[in-house]
Amino acid sequence: MILNATEDFKKRTLSALPTLLEKLAYICSLQTSDGDYTHWGMSRMFGPQSTYEAIQSAHTETAGALIGVPIQRIYGEFLQAMERPNSSELLKPESFVLKSPTSDDELLSAHLRLIQNSVVSLAREEDSTRQVA
Secondary structure, three states: OOOOHHHHHHHHHHHHOOOHHHHHHHHHHHEOOOOOEOOHHHHHHHOHHHHHHHHHHHHHHHHHHHOOOOHHHHHHHHHHHHHOOOOOHHHOOOOOOOOOOOOOOHHHHHHHHHHHHHHHHHHHHHHHHHHHO
């Protein structure tokens, strides 16, 4: 079965990440400062334009899904991910970044920053509480 770039990215890459939060953090890590996406394997297989379109489509879909999730559940996903032995570096408070698929969507960008800041703040608060106890 031959997959197009979007199907390939979702099935072979994103499906390996168990939570919506991890999927979005990973996608955001692929986004460059100018809004493009870097993914060596996909670019080699599908070309830069198809890769960009596939990742941007997944980014838009995943970001849209995440903003509809209550912060309590998002933080629960974060905690679950951090408890796994091979938890992602992308979710560490110092490297955790959620960005909008396009820079001109200020409302989505602000919402994702709010989620990012809330998760980081809760994680740091919980960490400082654990250290005191």
